[in-house]
Amino acid sequence: MNRIWDLGKFAGKTALLEENGAEMSYEALETESRRLAEAAGHRCLTFILCRNTIGSVLGYTAFVNNGIVPVMVSSHLEENLLENLLAAYQPEYIWAPEDQAGEFPGMAVVYEACGYALLKTGYEKQYPLYEELGLLVTTSGSTGSPKLVRQSYTNLRENAASIAEYLKLDDTERPITTLPMNYVYGISIINSHFLTGATLLLTDKGLMQKGFWEFFRSAGATSFGGVPYTYEMLFKLRFFRMNLPSLRTMTQAGGKITPELHEKFAEYAAETGKNFVVMYGAAEATSRMGYLPPEKALEKKGSMGIPIPGGKFTLIGEDGREITQPRTTGELVYEGKNVTLGYAERGEDLILGDERNGRLETGDMAQFDDDGYYYIVGRKKRFLKIYGNRVNLDEIDRLIKAEFGIETASAGTDDHLYIFVTEEKIAEPVREFIIGKTKLNPAAFRVKVIPEIPKNEAGKTLYRELAGYYA
Amino acid sequence: MTNLEKYNNAFIENFEITEDQLPGLKYQDVEAWDSVGHMGLIASLEEAFDIMMDTDDIIDFGSYEKGKEILAKPAYGVEIG
Numbered sequence: 001m002n003r004i005w006d007l008g009k010f011a012g013k014t015a016l017l018e019e020n021g022a023e024m025s026y027e028a029l030e031t032e033s034r035r036l037a038e039a040a041g042h043r044c045l046t047f048i049l050c051r052n053t054i055g056s057v058l059g060y061t062a063f064v065n066n067g068i069v070p071v072m073v074s075s076h077l078e079e080n081l082l083e084n085l086l087a088a089y090q091p092e093y094i095w096a097p098e099d100q101a102g103e104f105p106g107m108a109v110v111y112e113a114c115g116y117a118l119l120k121t122g123y124e125k126q127y128p129l130y131e132e133l134g135l136l137v138t139t140s141g142s143t144g145s146p147k148l149v150r151q152s153y154t155n156l157r158e159n160a161a162s163i164a165e166y167l168k169l170d171d172t173e174r175p176i177t178t179l180p181m182n183y184v185y186g187i188s189i190i191n192s193h194f195l196t197g198a199t200l201l202l203t204d205k206g207l208m209q210k211g212f213w214e215f216f217r218s219a220g221a222t223s224f225g226g227v228p229y230t231y232e233m234l235f236k237l238r239f240f241r242m243n244l245p246s247l248r249t250m251t252q253a254g255g256k257i258t259p260e261l262h263e264k265f266a267e268y269a270a271e272t273g274k275n276f277v278v279m280y281g282a283a284e285a286t287s288r289m290g291y292l293p294p295e296k297a298l299e300k301k302g303s304m305g306i307p308i309p310g311g312k313f314t315l316i317g318e319d320g321r322e323i324t325q326p327r328t329t330g331e332l333v334y335e336g337k338n339v340t341l342g343y344a345e346r347g348e349d350l351i352l353g354d355e356r357n358g359r360l361e362t363g364d365m366a367q368f369d370d371d372g373y374y375y376i377v378g379r380k381k382r383f384l385k386i387y388g389n390r391v392n393l394d395e396i397d398r399l400i401k402a403e404f405g406i407e408t409a410s411a412g413t414d415d416h417l418y419i420f421v422t423e424e425k426i427a428e429p430v431r432e433f434i435i436g437k438t439k440l441n442p443a444a445f446r447v448k449v450i451p452e453i454p455k456n457e458a459g460k461t462l463y464r465e466l467a468g469y470y471a
Numbered sequence: 472m473t474n475l476e477k478y479n480n481a482f483i484e485n486f487e488i489t490e491d492q493l494p495g496l497k498y499q500d501v502e503a504w505d506s507v508g509h510m511g512l513i514a515s516l517e518e519a520f521d522i523m524m525d526t527d528d529i530i531d532f533g534s535y536e537k538g539k540e541i542l543a544k545p546a547y548g549v550e551i552g
Contacts (some may be wrong), residue, residue, distance in 0.1 A: 209498065210530040233510050237525050359521040387507060441507035442487055 002065050003134065003153045004160070007033070012196035013171065016054045019203040019215045024054050026115075026197065032058055032113055037066035039111035039118055043129065044068055044092040045350070046118075047085070049075040051097060052202045055116030057190060059095035059183065064156065067360055069129055069350075071136040071148065072182040075100060078439055088146040089136075089347045090123035126348035132354075136344065137184055139283050139390055149283045150341040150352070159286035159338035160191035162308045166291050167249065167277065171197035174246070176221035178207065178230060183388070185253050188287035207233050213242075220246040225390025227254030229415060231261050240268050253279040253288070254388035255414055256376050257300040266297035280304035282375070284360055286338040289313075290374060294414040302375040311336035313374060315366060329377055332366040335359050382463070385414045386444045393417075397436060400430055407453045411466045418470045421448045446470075474520075478542070478551045481515040482535065496535040522547045 007015070010026035017023045024032070025348060036058065040046065048059050048070045048329075056075075063070040071089060073082065075097055078212045086094075101109060111118040175193055177200070179186035195199060199329060201219045205212040207230065215221075222249075226234070231252060250265065257265075269276035276297045280290035290313065292305030306348040307313045315323040315330030323330040335358055342355035365378040382393040396410045396419065405425055411417040421430055427447040435442050456467040472480075483494055487504040498504055504512070513529050516522075522544065524532075528541045542549040 053521055206509075208506040208509040208530060210527075210533070213530060229507065233506060235512055237511070243528060439502070441505055442503050443485070443507055443511050 003067060004065055004156055004191070005061070005194045007061070007065070009190035010171065013197055014199045015194070016057055016200050016202060017174075017219060018054055019201075019205065020210065024058070024066045025389065029061060033062035033065055036062040036111060036118065037068060038091055040068050044126065044456065045071065045089060045129065046093040047071045047073060047089075048182075049073060049077070049094065049096045049100060049138070050180060051075045052177040052181055052186075052204045053115060054202065055097065055098075055114035057130040057200065057202065058114050058278075059116055060181065060187075060190065063095070064135055064153075065106055069133055069136060069462075070095070071212060072187065073138065074180055074182050076439060081437070085146050086121070088345075089148075089350070090125045090127065091121055092123070092126060093142050094121060095117045095203040099356065113141055119367055125347070127236050128351045130341070130351050130353055133254075133341065133350060135187075136350075137283050138182070138394075140170055145392075146345060149345050151286055152341055152352070152354070153284040155338050155340050156191055158310060158336070159188065159288060160307075162196050162287055162310050162336075163188060163340065164195050165309050166293075167192070167251070169196045169198060173222050173248075174200035174201055174220055175223045175225070176216055176219070177203055178224045178226055179388075183254075184281070184283045184287045185227075185388075188281075191287075192351070208238065216244070217246070222246055223251065225251045228252070228257040228261070228385070229387045231257055231265060235261060236262065237422055240264075247274055249275040249277060249294075251277045251279055255385035256304070257287060263298070263301045266301065269294065270298060273348055280374075281360060282360075284340050284356075285334055285336070286340055288338070289334045289360075289362070290322060290337070292373070294372070299373075300369075300373045303369070305373060307334070308336070308338075311338070313366075313368075316361075317367065319386050326370050327367050329367050331380055332362045332364045332374070332376070333359065334362055367383045384412055384417055386417060386438070387408075387415060387441060389438075391417065391438065393439075396434060400434065403433055404430060406430075409453050409461045409466060410465065411463050413471060415444055416470065417445050418466070419445065420450050420453060420469070421447060421449060422452055422465055424449050473552070475552050478503060478516070478539070481512055481519060485511045485515055489547050495505065496550040497534045516542070520549045522549065 007026045007030040012025050014023050015026045015029045048271045050056050065229040098115050098117050104119055106120055107119040109117045110120050134156055135151040136148040175189050201221055202217050275294035277294050278292040283287040288308050292303045312335045314333045317323050317330045339356050339358045339360045364376050365380040366374050366376050368374050384391050393410045401406045408421050410419045427449055431447045448469055454462040486501050532538050539551040
């Protein structure tokens with residue numbers, strides 16, 4: 001029984017194409033998926049150490065489509081964080097690149113395909129899995145917490161179908177990977193395109209590498225997705241002067257793009273007959289919740305759009321009532337079948353059922369205009385997006401306190417995180433520690449030494465006062 | 472400051488590395504030289520030498536040595552030595 005995709009119906013069409021020329025048809029993907037699922041033997045928990053390769057996508061497809069529940073993590077995840085996650089969830093298998101299999105001595109290789117190996121972990125404990133649980137993802141960035149989002153088969157099907165509908169996807173699409181596939185935005189591109197028989201172009205190369213663009217041109221990529229920082233880089237690369245006739249659609253998610261860049265890319269798209277689609281979402285809503293129809297991209301600059309097909313937005317004011325007046329700020333609440341089941345913090349939580357009942361309080365503060373288009377204006381919770389990765393500031397504070405035993409507070413704006421400490425000599429070690437934990441580019445992190453961390457009488461940190469140091 | 476010093480400093484400051492790591496250094500050899508770091512490096516070099524680099528040269532700039540070749544092109548005329 002296929003849980004999500006009917007891969008066989010696209011027969012000999014190419015499903016996956018790698019930069020090195022390796023490819024796999026839908027038929028082969030279906031067959032290989034069955035073999036891998038049979039090797040795993042039964043419904044259980046599996047970690048996937050993700051890369052943008054055929055082997056990695058094969059593992060994901062095989063597991064999700066055959067009732068085996070994957071936990072998606074980067075193949076570059078910091079060793080301690082991976083160990084914490086493994087200890088918390090005790091999966092039966094790890095699907096890992098063959099060149100990393102040696103990092104798990106004592107785990108037997110029970111199956112191999114396309115450069116990946118299925119490792120039997122040997123954990124004795126197996127946590128029971130809720131029947132509808134289909135996939136487990138981290139909340140974008142990982143700063144060490146074992147918190148995962150529990151996504152159901154219905155969530156995955158509904159969100160993929162909705163995305164395929166509003167992006168008008170068909171089997172001529174050839175999206176090229178610009179995002180890691182453990183990231184929900186990357187997963188959503190796989191999910192929606194496999195529904196329509198499209199060809200995924202897989203590469204781990206980035207926008208700043210010649211090989212990426214050579215592959216883009218030779219394989220005729222029709223679309224890519226990017227976080228705000230991707231668009232900054234493209235602008236810096238003088239992307240508008242590149243000749244990319246195969247390109248049809250650019251999508252943007254993973255944080256709010258500046259209105260200036262939004263306008264520039266919308267203008268470029270209008271002039272060249274391409275689509276620029278700003279989108280809004282979160283791992284807690286499987287992936288997507290809102291999108292700005294490309295024909296409105298210029299007119300509604302700065303907006304993240306309207307709810308996706310099948311979804312609904314409401315704004316809730318501080319008094320708890322629904323906001324009905326345009327241009328009034330309230331917390332954005334989303335309702336739809338892609339609202340996930342809830343979180344898991346440990347193996348025992350994998351049996352939990354639906355805790356959200358189709359309703360998600362996003363934690364984002366928003367307004368709508370006279371035409372019903374939504375604008376994100378702030379955040380209720382203390383987190384930043386760093387190069388598209390969600391970084392929880394309270395978690396950063398906790399990590400530093402636990403490691404160094406000092407007074408600290410973090411704050412900042414997207415792509416710029418400031419860590420405040422009171423001792424000069426600790427500044428550099430703290431910075432290096434956080435860079436190592438988050439594995440994000442050091443350019444995003446600054447440590448500032450201040451006389452004392454501002455607090456109120458109750459001992460609560462006054463984050464607003466810190467804004468004076470960076471705003 | 473000589474051109475070589477300016478060139479080396481751009482790498483040292485953006486990637487937080489030491490001078491002895493520079494010979495043979497390639498894209499992604501150090502964690503900080505990812506796409507974000509690359510953009511920072513290019514911005515520093517453009518500022519240091521007052522140039523504007525072409526897209527093809529930015530994406531071709533895959534190593535410490537390759538960068539010297541690119542900057543020596545007539546379009547930029549920066550001899551690193």
